[in-house]
Amino acid sequence: MPSISEDPCVVTPSPVTPPPAIRLHSRDDVVIARGQLVGGTILPGEGVTVSGLIPPGHKVAVRAIAEGEAVRRYGQIIGFASRPIAAGEHVHTHNVAMGEFARDYAFCADTKTTAMAATPATFNGIVRADGRIATRNYIGVLTSVNCSATVARAIADHFRRDIHPEVLAPFPNVDGVVALTHGAGCAVDPEGEGLALLQRTLGGYAAHPNFAGVLVIGLGCETNQISRLMETQGLKEAEFLKTFNIQDTGGTAKTVARGIELVGGMLAEANQVKRQPVPAAHLVVGLQCGGSDGYSGISANPALGAAVDRLVAHGGTAILSETPEIYGAEHLLTRRAVTRAVGEKLVARIRWWEDYCARHHAAMNNNPSAGNKAGGLTTVLEKSLGGIAKAGHTNLVEVYEYAQHVDAKGLVFMDTPGYDPISATGQVAGGANLICFTTGRGSAYGCAPTPSLKIATNDALWNRQQEDMDLNCGSILSGQKSIDEMGAELFQLMLDTASGTLSRSEIHGYGQNEFVPWQIGAIT
Known part of the structure; x- marks a missing residue:
């Protein structure tokens, strides 16, 4: 049986058949179905028998949860029971809702020294006359x-x-x-x-x-x-x-x-132009997730996070974005802010979004989408906790507004909507020369002039839509590979793509229609 770390999202591989459900944290009230579960299925190690049909990637209660009580996944609150939930029951939108709760921002509490790579990685880039580095021409x-x-x-x-x-x-x-x-x-x-x-x-x-x-x-x-x-x-x-x-x-x-x-x-x-070896420190990678599912925060997003940790160790930059999709999990980023001022910038953007939604009579929980919910995500809180896994474990060094030029090295945050084309457009405007895009439901996104890699969260998606996917992280769910192994594989794919290897979306000719600047304000 795979061993489950206290660190959320870490599932170590096992040579034996994995159990039917995944526990992510010892404090969790739910486990995640690896595949479709039918009533009567016993969940080993949980002392729970499944009641009714549970779709793949969806949640099963491992204890009785009273109405109004917090529901936890990743060891964090993802919502509150809207009615009593029995052990073994399907946990989703029919019995979980949003609610207010305090977040401990604990600015800078979890910062740590980044160990830089002894031998810098390289890719074959294009050096412009003014010294700027390109991945495409x-x-x-x-x-x-x-x-x-x-x-x-x-x-x-x-x-x-x-x-x-x-x-x-x-x-x-x-x-x-x-x-x-x-x-x-x-x-x-x-x-x-x-x-x-x-x-x-x-x-x-x-x-x-x-x-x-x-x-x-x-x-x-x-x-x-x-x-x-x-x-x-x-x-x-x-x-x-x-x-x-x-x-x-x-x-x-x-x-x-x-x-x-x-x-x-x-x-x-x-x-x-001629390509030549340049340090990986010149990579600026925009992090995206679209068509997310219940597996996104278990496989592809943590694998991308492991690749980001490698990128930062080699002196590169990663841009986390989609502010509505870190909502409710922002306290996990403020704890990693290198200064209180950086953390306060992030909180200020969260407050802007709360006000923006209120002015338009909207709610932050309008995100997730219908497809996200069909894939097992219940609230924006749950989606956010899985989404920030893309950022790995490194320090948060700066916060930028939409389309601002990114000049910091390391993990940064750019304020953008959750809608992927608008978000990625802002990242590219800020200087991203590579996009990494995780998906659980499937995506056909591409970008120009910046190549975009699409990373599948599960085998079913990979088998169904392989022509649009660049990497499959489903082997994490099956226990065949660890998150760190997939992170190393993805980091190498990033270097190869930056060196000129075409992504799937480039082969299909995507990119021109996906340029979507963020429009706000009155049009008269």
Whole structure:
């Protein structure tokens, strides 16, 4: 039988058939079904007989829980019994609800010295002329406003290898030309937070190392004027950063022709890049989980956390995000903050979200999604506790607002929504040159210009949707591999992908439609 550590999420492998349910912590009131459980199943070591049908990844009560009493998983509160729950009963939305409880933030209580790797790991990166390190080599077409989206896509389509393979054939070192369009840019407060967020996002992409060159195209009369965008983001037009407007150029056809000409003029120089070994300290990895299930916090997320611990030990950076999906578990991060000020920044973002939801008559427990619940997650508290496992065990060194440039080394937090495309867009704007994306229900997400690795939590998902998955962590659930072993495997996959190995989503051509800047504020 696998041994269960007092450390949440640690399940050590065993050569024998694993038991039908997983206990994560000695204080837990529930265990997690490895597969579907039927009534009458006896849970070894728990002294409990299952009552009724329990789906895979769902929870079984291991003791009687009174109405109003806290329910614990990972040794932490995931909700409160909305009615009496008997031992052996299915524990889910029908008998567990959210409730208020105090969190002990204990700022800096669990910080520790990070042991740096004796021999730094490397990957084959692209070194830009100014010293920035890239993992991919794209040319980007950005838009200041939705009104210029169609021409931007027409320009990028001219260079698509699946439509016009002959155009980029002489330039094999160019990964592609991508148009990243959006639905905003006008009818907003010119001095408001919404426009500032959009400009910060566009600025981060325009300066991203994974772009060898960038065009920024506007209509001409929009609120998000290109001149103002360039000024606020400290950008200047140059040989590989060009801007122009449809109205000034003379219309759609002339704008498309102008864009094709400008991109064409960048290709020869962009093709000159050569990969070379660089320290893994140049990796900036955005951490995402989407389509999560009851296994996410047991297999894929802790495995990603183990890879993050390795990355940090090699001097790299990991960006944890999705603020609504750490809600109720933020106290476990404040305890790891390197200073009280860093911890207070995180709490301030939590308070902002509470106020934001209240203003819109929403609730933080609107997250999890229907798919999350079908996969066994009952409340946002439970989802959050599993989600922060992606952050490993290292110190929290800084907290950033959405799309801010990340310049710290180590584990950082960026405030974003839980919606994956918006969250990852902010991370890439902040400098992420690799995304690691865990999923239990299945995901078809991809990103540009930053490659995205998708990590399955269970064998069933891997077998069903293997064409979209880059790594399977189901072997943790079966006891065949430990979390640390999977973490080492994932860390190597991160290095390989940063070196140019294509992710599944890149093979399928994902990335352009997944650029989704966060829109907040009134649209008038």
